[in-house]
Amino acid sequence: MTEQARRPLPHDFHPPVAEFTVVSDDVVPGGVLKDDQVYAAGNVSPQLRWEGFPAGTKSFAVTCYDPDAPTGSGFWHWVLFDIPVSVTELPRGAGSGDFPGLPAGAVHARNDYGTRDFGGAAPPPGDGSHRYVFTVYAVDSEKLGPDADASPAFVGFNLRFHALGRAQLIGEYENPEGAGAG
Secondary structure (H helix, E strand, O other): OOOHHHHOOHHHOOOOOEEEEEEEEOOOOOOOOHHHOOOOOOOOOOOOOEEOOOOOOOOOEEEEEEEOOOOOEEEEEEEEEEEEOOOEEEOOOOOOOOOOOOOOOOOEOOOOOOOOOOEEEOOOOOOOOOEEEEEEEEEEOOOOOOOOOHHHHHHHHHHHHHEEEEEEEEEEEOOOOOOOOO
């Protein structure tokens, strides 16, 4: 996918909010995703750690979105919310497999694979490099409102009105071969 053809980020359509910092031992900003974060190779959610979120934050949400997926609406790889405000790090794998380190009370909504977990990168072969936008949202309530049956769009709708701040980290991946989904 050429730079000119890249689609806007979902935050481009939301009101501006405070920015804070998210870092990862697994995702390098602007770098290529590790095999672990690729659907067919490892399918393991990355470690994420955040700080500097706004006062008044009562919970967090984490999403992973591919705006470059050839769907007309992007592709949601991870939708997790109601993370307690006392949690400022998710260990590697917290969103996948047996969910090691997933905080009590956190809710996985279904992703665009139709599962309630992290689904790794899987762009179509030959579609070029796709961006994977990992976003941590600082939320103004302990419970966002939706349940695990919510679509990513409905969770995003609620985040638009309840986000006090956002932090994002973008990795990239290109599928040189094999089947892909997003």
